[in-house]
Amino acid sequence: MTKGFGGLRRVLAHGFVAGFLASGLAAAPSAAQDYPARPVTLVVPYGPGGATDSIGRAIADGLAKELKVSVVVENKAGAGSNIGANYVAHQKPDGYTLLVATDPSLFLNEFVYKELPFSPEKDFDPVTHVMNVHSILVAAPSLGVNDLKGFIAKMKAEGAKYNYGSPGVGDGSHLGMEWLKNEAGGFELTHIPYTGMGPSVQGMLSGDHQALIVSVVTIKPQIEAGKAIPIAVSGKTRAPGLPDIPTFAEQGFPQIRLGFAVGLMAPKGTPLEIRTKIADAVRAAFTSPEYQKKYVEGFGYEVIAGTPQEFAEFLKVERENAKRVVKLAGAEKLQ
Numbered sequence: 001m002t003k004g005f006g007g008l009r010r011v012l013a014h015g016f017v018a019g020f021l022a023s024g025l026a027a028a029p030s031a032a033q034d035y036p037a038r039p040v041t042l043v044v045p046y047g048p049g050g051a052t053d054s055i056g057r058a059i060a061d062g063l064a065k066e067l068k069v070s071v072v073v074e075n076k077a078g079a080g081s082n083i084g085a086n087y088v089a090h091q092k093p094d095g096y097t098l099l100v101a102t103d104p105s106l107f108l109n110e111f112v113y114k115e116l117p118f119s120p121e122k123d124f125d126p127v128t129h130v131m132n133v134h135s136i137l138v139a140a141p142s143l144g145v146n147d148l149k150g151f152i153a154k155m156k157a158e159g160a161k162y163n164y165g166s167p168g169v170g171d172g173s174h175l176g177m178e179w180l181k182n183e184a185g186g187f188e189l190t191h192i193p194y195t196g197m198g199p200s201v202q203g204m205l206s207g208d209h210q211a212l213i214v215s216v217v218t219i220k221p222q223i224e225a226g227k228a229i230p231i232a233v234s235g236k237t238r239a240p241g242l243p244d245i246p247t248f249a250e251q252g253f254p255q256i257r258l259g260f261a262v263g264l265m266a267p268k269g270t271p272l273e274i275r276t277k278i279a280d281a282v283r284a285a286f287t288s289p290e291y292q293k294k295y296v297e298g299f300g301y302e303v304i305a306g307t308p309q310e311f312a313e314f315l316k317v318e319r320e321n322a323k324r325v326v327k328l329a330g331a332e333k334l335q
Contacts, residue, residue: 032273035095039070042264044100045084047077050197051133051215055262056100058295059130062285063278073100077196080168081105082116085265089118093269095278098127103172103260107319111326112170121319126311127264128279130286132302133215134239135176135258137248138228140210148232148251151211152184159188163209165200168193170326173200173213176234176258178329183253204228213258216241217299234258241299261318263311275308 040063044056053075060071076084085105091097099105101124104112110120137151143162145151155162166174174191181187192209194200197218204212205227212219212228216239222228223242230245234257238247248256264282266275283305285291296303306314 032271032277035274035277036067036069038096039072040067040095041072041074041097042100043084043088043097044073044075045077045081045105046075047196047198048075051218052100052102052262054217055131055133055301058291059100059264059282059285062291063281066281066284067277080109080112080170082109082113082118085109085120086116086118088265089123089267091267093125093267093271095266095270095274097267098278099124099265101263101265103318103322104170106261106263106265107315107322108170108172108175108326110319111323123268124265125268125270125275126308126315127266127270127275128282128308129261129263129304129306129311129314130282131262131304132235133217133260133262134241134302135172135213135234135260136216136219136239136242136245137177137180137211137213137231137233137258138204138219138223139231140204140207141226141229142207143210143229145231146229147246148248148253151231152187155181155187155189156184160190162211163190163192164211165192165194165203165209166212167197167200168195172258172260173197175325175329176213176256177211179325180248180253180256182328183255215260217301220299235302240297240301261314272308279305279307279311 042056042060044053046052056073060073064071076087081104085099088097088099105120107120109116139145139151143154145154164177181189192203194203197214200212201214201219203209219228220241223230230242232248232251233239233242233245235247238245264278286303286305
């Protein structure tokens with residue numbers, strides 16, 4: 001995969017430069033005033049059915065309503081979100097193709113992959129930090145544990161017998177579990193990487209592994225059905241969708257910060273006026289009572305919907321945090 005990415009980088013870099021020169025700096029002030037004049041595409045770098053896909057479609061719905069234009073969602077999954085991110089990075093910087101980005105494409109993958117065909121910092125402009133999503137550690141009912149103390153004790157005593165799943169090496173779910181193992185003083189628990197969050201959830205339900213860190217919105221139906229046992233939730237406060245489940249901090253691990261950010265990114269060179277217009281539309285949609293009820297309440301989302309400048313500052317800080325956590329998990333440049 002790394003070798004393929006290297007070749008892809010050369011091909012796309014050539015095409016990107018040629019396209020950029022041909023565009024003649026298409027992002028002129030008049031373009032911002034007229035934006036949007038045609039449909040907008042949101043690229044979700046994961047398959048259908050996961051939390052990011054659901055959020056992407058909610059964003060598309062809100063943008064369509066606020067910008068009065070059709071907004072289409074395209075799923076371009078694979079390579080830990082790199083395929084979709086790479087595609088958007090090399091589109092015209094005109095605001096008509098945007099990336100629904102999460103932690104891997106925002107600030108994790110640059111420390112996990114030996115080579116990328118794009119630069120998360122140099123090839124994107126921030127649009128808006130849409131929201132933060134609560135994650136939760138869940139266990140298979142067969143483990144017989146129901147809180148963090150019990151889970152850690154079980155793993156220290158018998159962890160070599162069990163596995164945990166994640167959407168892939170270097171994903172926030174993988175890094176979060178390795179972080180917990182380190183903070184808990186170490187225990188054995190074998191990592192099984194899948195090709196997405198959906199397959200990793202199915203892996204736990206089928207008994208291939210016994211623990212998973214996953215978004216609240218993704219796993220809530222299985223929790224309610226008794227197929228997954230909630231252990232600890234991320235965040236400073238309890239998740240609105242699962243108010244009875246204590247946080248990691250409440251259970252003695254305030255240093256553990258899981259969950260993930262969701263934001264919109266645009267190809268480098270997209271005018272600030274266009275990015276601000278998009279950010280304003282997201283804020284108007286997600287702060288409306290209608291959207292709060294339909295897309296936020298009960299799902300464990302913390303809506304941010306800030307400015308491009310605020311998102312840039314957030315990314316600056318989180319890139320430094322990501323570098324430290326990836327090293328701690330031993331996932332540096334493994335792929």
